[in-house]
């Protein structure tokens with residue numbers, strides 16, 4: 001089953017509850033535009049490197065399309081379409097004035113020098129600049145991209161269309177970025193985790209947590225939860241994993257990971273594999289890396305009572321079904337990781353108003369939107385007797401559907 005067909009099952013479960021017509025389902029599932037471009041660069045050794053880039057614009061019924069840009073060797077059209085559709089439901093669920101899009105280049109960034117990464121980014125913008133922009137489609141960071149990449153995008157876009165920082169979000173602070181964007185996704189994941197624990201009457205102090213992925217989202221999630229007194233007992237990344245039942249020293253681990261480009265070998269810990277981490281005995285499991293990691297094989301062995309989906313699309317539908325049957329609570333990606341796009345929205349607003357917010361204001365508004373969204377999802381799930389995922393989709397689809405009908409063809 002393709003990744004889009006799998007994600008479509010989540011859509012269909014909500015559409016069924018809502019009694020959406022077949023024609024409306026087809027309209028909402030069909031992407032508006034799919035770009036697939038050649039991204040050719042000169043490598044440092046003088047040879048040519050040819051890569052494939054994608055930007056898939058799924059839906060613009062509620063506003064300009066919005067979504068991150070992923071540089072990863074597993075990027076393909078099916079995955080980008082799936083992620084673009086998730087952005088449509090996510091922006092609608094948290095009620096920010098956007099549609100959904102996603103992009104990516106199929107490349108292993110670990111094999112690129114900084115110069116090659118810059119040339120690749122600029123070349124990608126050369127290919128897609130006519131289709132993006134502050135009122136069309138606004139890229140942002142995702143796996144393998146960061147504030148520096150966003151700065152190059154802004155600079156390259158401006159060469160064609162004039163200075164316009166709102167064409168991309170997640171930029172460096174020195175170049176029209178927003179205070180709090182880098183931490184935003186992890187902060188949102190942490191906030192949601194704390195709120196779920198509160199609702200489940202579990203004390204966050206001493207709650208054991210395992211996190212897969214220790215990049216932007218994983219580190220800020222770990223930091224937030226560690227600061228609240230939770231015990232982060234296991235973390236993995238592409239280099240390996242570390243485990244300490246007494247709780248990891250998260251600030252030290254962050255320093256170590258920056259210095260060693262990975263967490264493997266952090267002193268005072270035992271090694272743990274990615275597979276073992278997912279089935280480890282913890283209260284809360286937080287996938288914060290790639291998609292599809294919770295699958296038919298490992299789902300029956302997952303021992304956490306709560307799964308917070310920081311990554312996009314980490315759970316395949318069969319695993320989701322098995323978790324629901326076993327009453328394992330899953331907070332879905334389109335809610336749990338929405339903090340990033342929410343603060344991207346604040347950045348876009350600040351860029352358009354030429355007025356900077358301070359960190360306190362960003363955090364206050366982010367926390368308010370995250371908690372209001374979680375509250376609404378929880379209420380719908382209870383009222384309708386559905387999972388938190390289906391409740392999230394019901395809200396998202398409902399808003400996109402109504403905007404589509406009101407706007408007309």
Ligand SMILES: NC(=O)C1=CN([C@@H]2O[C@H](COP(=O)(O)OP(=O)(O)OC[C@H]3O[C@@H](n4cnc5c(N)ncnc54)[C@H](O)[C@@H]3O)[C@@H](O)[C@H]2O)C=CC1
Nearest residue numbers: 142143144185213214215216217237238289311312337340
């Ligand atoms: N950056 C953002 O603001 C947002 C990111 N997300 C999602 O969060 C997830 C992580 O994104 P970022 O932290 O931004 O990426 P990143 O590139 O900063 O970090 C990715 C992390 O995952 C690890 N990783 C990669 N492949 C892995 C594998 N096969 N097994 C285990 N670990 C692996 C890497 O070593 C790294 O620690 C992605 O699913 C992304 O779509 C969702 C919303 C916003």
Ligand SMILES: O=C(O)CCC(=O)C(=O)O
Nearest residue numbers: 067068140142340341344
């Ligand atoms: O910040 C953004 O605009 C998009 C973040 C993103 O790609 C995501 O939420 O998956």
